[in-house]
Amino acid sequence: MKKYVKIITIMVMTTVAMPLVAQNSNPLLQEWKTPYQTPPFSQIKNEHYAPAVKEAIKEAEKNIEKIIDQKEAPTFENTIEALQLASRKLDRISSVLFNLNECNTDSEMQRIVMELTPKLTRFSNSVNMNPKLFERVEKVYAQRDRLNLTTEQRTLLEDTYKGFVRNGVGLTGNDRKTYAKNSERLSELSQQMNQNVLADNNDYILHITKAADLSGLPENVIAAARAEAQERNMEGWVFTLAYPSFGPFLTYADNRNLREQIWKAYNSRGNRGNKNDNNAIIREMTDLRMQQAQLLGYRTYCEYVLTNRMCQTPVQLDAFFKSLMDAALPFAKKDLEEVSAFAQSLGAELPLQRWDFSYYSEKLKKQKYDFDAELLRPYFQLEKVRQGIFDLYGRLYGLTFSEAKNIDVYHPDVKVYEVRDGQRFMGILYLDMHPRASKRSGAWMTEFREQSNMNGQQVRPLIHVVCNFSKPVGGKPALLSFDEVETFMHEFGHAMHGMLTDCTYPSLSGTSVKRDFVELPSQVMENWCYESQFLNTFARHYETGDTVPGEYIQKIKAAEKYLAGWLCVRQLSLGLVDKAFHSITQPIEGPVEEFERQHMVELLPKVEGANTSTAFTHIFAGGYASGYYGYKWAEVLDADVFSKFKQNGIFDKKTAQSFRKEILSKGGTEHPSILFRNFMGRDPNNNALMIRCGFTQETLSSIPE
Numbered sequence: 150m151k152k153y154v155k156i157i158t159i160m161v162m163t164t165v166a167m168p169l170v171a172q173n174s175n176p177l178l179q180e181w182k183t184p185y186q187t188p189p190f191s192q193i194k195n196e197h198y199a200p201a202v203k204e205a206i207k208e209a210e211k212n213i214e215k216i217i218d219q220k221e222a223p224t225f226e227n228t229i230e231a232l233q234l235a236s237r238k239l240d241r242i243s244s245v246l247f248n249l250n251e252c253n254t255d256s257e258m259q260r261i262v263m264e265l266t267p268k269l270t271r272f273s274n275s276v277n278m279n280p281k282l283f284e285r286v287e288k289v290y291a292q293r294d295r296l297n298l299t300t301e302q303r304t305l306l307e308d309t310y311k312g313f314v315r316n317g318v319g320l321t322g323n324d325r326k327t328y329a330k331n332s333e334r335l336s337e338l339s340q341q342m343n344q345n346v347l348a349d350n351n352d353y354i355l356h357i358t359k360a361a362d363l364s365g366l367p368e369n370v371i372a373a374a375r376a377e378a379q380e381r382n383m384e385g386w387v388f389t390l391a392y393p394s395f396g397p398f399l400t401y402a403d404n405r406n407l408r409e410q411i412w413k414a415y416n417s418r419g420n421r422g423n424k425n426d427n428n429a430i431i432r433e434m435t436d437l438r439m440q441q442a443q444l445l446g447y448r449t450y451c452e453y454v455l456t457n458r459m460c461q462t463p464v465q466l467d468a469f470f471k472s473l474m475d476a477a478l479p480f481a482k483k484d485l486e487e488v489s490a491f492a493q494s495l496g497a498e499l500p501l502q503r504w505d506f507s508y509y510s511e512k513l514k515k516q517k518y519d520f521d522a523e524l525l526r527p528y529f530q531l532e533k534v535r536q537g538i539f540d541l542y543g544r545l546y547g548l549t550f551s552e553a554k555n556i557d558v559y560h561p562d563v564k565v566y567e568v569r570d571g572q573r574f575m576g577i578l579y580l581d582m583h584p585r586a587s588k589r590s591g592a593w594m595t596e597f598r599e600q601s602n603m604n605g606q607q608v609r610p611l612i613h614v615v616c617n618f619s620k621p622v623g624g625k626p627a628l629l630s631f632d633e634v635e636t637f638m639h640e641f642g643h644a645m646h647g648m649l650t651d652c653t654y655p656s657l658s659g660t661s662v663k664r665d666f667v668e669l670p671s672q673v674m675e676n677w678c679y680e681s682q683f684l685n686t687f688a689r690h691y692e693t694g695d696t697v698p699g700e701y702i703q704k705i706k707a708a709e710k711y712l713a714g715w716l717c718v719r720q721l722s723l724g725l726v727d728k729a730f731h732s733i734t735q736p737i738e739g740p741v742e743e744f745e746r747q748h749m750v751e752l753l754p755k756v757e758g759a760n761t762s763t764a765f766t767h768i769f770a771g772g773y774a775s776g777y778y779g780y781k782w783a784e785v786l787d788a789d790v791f792s793k794f795k796q797n798g799i800f801d802k803k804t805a806q807s808f809r810k811e812i813l814s815k816g817g818t819e820h821p822s823i824l825f826r827n828f829m830g831r832d833p834n835n836n837a838l839m840i841r842c843g844f845t846q847e848t849l850s851s852i853p854e
Contacts, residue, residue: 177201177242183557185567185577187611188245188597190559195257198246202265205239206272212236213276216285223285225296229309232286233603233654240655243269244597251343251595252581252588252615253559259344263337270336274329277316286310301818305654308817315457320444328444331437338430338437343770345425347589349418350390352425355398355411358385365403367523370394372623390415391584392591393619393633400507401523412504413756419763420742427763428741434769436736450731454775459665459821460782466728472835473781474721474750476844480714485752488513503753514711520704522631528688528697529634531582531618531627537687538641541677545805546649547571550578560585568648576600576610576648583627584617589766592616592636594643594660594671601655610659612644626691631705635675642671649813658816664776666821668783669790670813676791679709680799710843715752717781717842722750723761724778727768731775786825788837793829 173179176192178201183189212235221227250262276282289296290310293303317328356378357363363371363386373394374386381387388394388411395415402408419427435450442453451463460466489501492509501509515521539550549569556565562583568575579597584590597611616636621627629637646667647659660667677683681702688697729748730737737744742760749761767773790808797804811828825833839845 175201175204177245178204178238184553184555185574185609185611186598187556187565187577188559190245190557192557193245195255195261198242198258198261199265201242202239202246202269205236205242209236209239209272213279213282217279217281223288225289225298225302225306228285228289229302229306230603230654232309233305233601233656241598244595248595248597248613249559251593254347254587262340263344266340267333267337270333271329274316274332277313278318278320278325278329280318283313283318286313301653301657304818305657308656311457315445315453317441317445324444328441331441335434335437335441338434339770342419342427342430342434343589343766345427345430346418346764346766346770348425349421349423349764350590351586353390353414354381355388355407355414356383356385357388357407362404362407363402365401367397367401367526369523369526369619369622369625369628370397370401372625373620376620376622389584390418390590391617393584393617396632397630399504400511402508405505405508408504408508409502413758416503416756416759416761417763420758420760427769431730431741431762431769432737435730435733438731438774439733439736449734451728451775454731457663458776458779459663460778463728463732466778469778469782470721470725470728473717476839477714477717477721477842478750480842480844481718481752482714484510484712484715491516500754503756503759506753510712510715514708517711518704518708520701520708525631525688525697525701525705526628527690527692528701529629529631530689530691531629533687533689533691534629534634534637535580537683538638540686541683542641542645544800545802546645546809548575548645548648553577574609576612578644578648579611579613581613581615582618583620588615588617590617591766592640594640594647596647596659599655599661600647600650600652600658602651602653603655608655610647610650612647614640614644616640628691631678635678638674638678639671642674643667646670646813649809650816651814652816652818657818660816662817663821664773665779665782666786666824668780669786669821669825672780672783673787673790673794676787676794677799679706681706682799709841713842714844717844718750718752720781721778723765724781725749726762727765727773727775727777730762730768785835785838786833788835788841789829789833792837 175197176189177197181187181189212231216228216231216235219227246258246262246265250258286309290306293306296302298306317325317332320328357374363374366374371386374388377389377394378385378387388398390411395411398411399408419425438450442448442450445453447453447456449463451466455461455463455466460469485501488506488510489499491513492501492505493499495509495512497505497509511522539548542548542550547570550566551569553565553567556577558565558579560581562585563579563581566578566580568578581588593615595613595615597613598608600610601608616633618629618633618637619627643660650659652658655661681699684697684702684705689695690697726745726748729744741762742758745760745762746755768775768777773779794801794804807828812824815824822832
């Protein structure tokens, strides 16, 4: 699952029962005399976090009090800008803690996070709901039309004002207490859900001791399973729920019973009735979110969220879902019919089960296009793919990437790069590519530091990309699947959105944009993966050095629309489930599994115990609540944008520089509708997406009955 996560720092003052660490010996509190002030990871220990947070909160509290107590009348500079700088030390500490908890955690760090999180939220509430502080903000906001502000300053002022309102500053009495209490509980539940999913991921393995049970699996997948078993001091082969292990097993393993077993394990995470069960957490979270929205005067949480998105109302969102579902569903049904008929011709019983679809659809794909996706893997050596992406950004934007071995890392897998645009230093890029038990599943981009340029101090970003790609095994380098190449391009698009930003204020820089716009810079980059001009620049066989055969590239392109309807309906279904959870006006009663089933468009037979929602960390722990539709929303935008690149040439520097100027560099300084219009010269439409997916009546009628 491609996922973008942006750590949102929550300010807090807290005391945690941990060993005392003197301030002058705590690396989190010291000035970092490292290259580019990068985190000194090797010096930071778990026991440093709680005392560092406590000290940083004291500093932040004093800064907030200075803003409130100053005698000067409120101005943009002494109030709005001052708030941007009030918690710099806390922001730095929090970014390290929460980022590492996602990708290099342990039980002690998880305990620290669980203990700190509600207290962090408590302090955040004390700031966001401070009436005296808001009084100053409100006075500046009332003068906004007379202040001669820049576009970015006006956006910051509006975001700051609305941020206080949206976080309950206008509430009083019991409503105020309830809102604060609920937000504390929500932050705690979010972290607990993440931990539960990681635990269920790690609790399951498929241990195979008979070679016959490996039938159908590619050699590299078998070698990886053998290496996993050896790491665990076990005989035979071990498959896990990490996607490079689980995904290929479902796609290629001939043993149907084992496919069923691992599919059910993956799709029951958080729904096993054990200590990691997330049913109660989801019911409580959706109830609390509903309460929060209603306290603020909204009917549903979805309505509350959409007031701060490109898609501004539930009615508009429903229309968006309907337009795409109406287009995609007939194709999805045809996809299922075609795969089912093919499977039946091979002796499969109908209806197909969920652990059958990937297996038979891959075989059909191979037959239709005379192509096996695994044939591509030897041409996608991780290092070559990485260099190919570096070179693409060099060609489009003039960037160079130099490995920085003098910069500290938190794990040996991590590689670090210094990014420059000519002589200009742009930032630091951390790449963490392989799965491990301490890292949650998926792929995402975050930051250890955001870009800003306040008071003449240019601060360049520290960008962090985390993936779970196939490991090197059997003396071979890490060889990626085509899907993994797409994922790499996706996350790198986020990274360069964060890297190429050129804003004044940290809260508006980089990926700090509307959530249904943030996927545009990432998803648009996936389009290059289907272009021979790009693939030919880096795809080389890891042993022979031969370029990827032209016929392979032609087959990739020919198969681009394969299962487009099926995949579109699947993504829309997840968005519909997300919207349903956050459109409730009464608490959910009964199993989450049943609630999900009522709202998901599912064309395969139901499976008792299977539940996507109990591991749906995007919406319950990743910031996409009532916003998962944003992937499809941004897909309309990215298809539209790439049509311009296709028209002008996929390496056209003029088009790239315009995209950089109008989109990538601007962050959230203007409304995304304006940014899009400035680049495209018009508002978006879905024509390009319909063509890319093949959702035309002519295409539908050409599919055999």
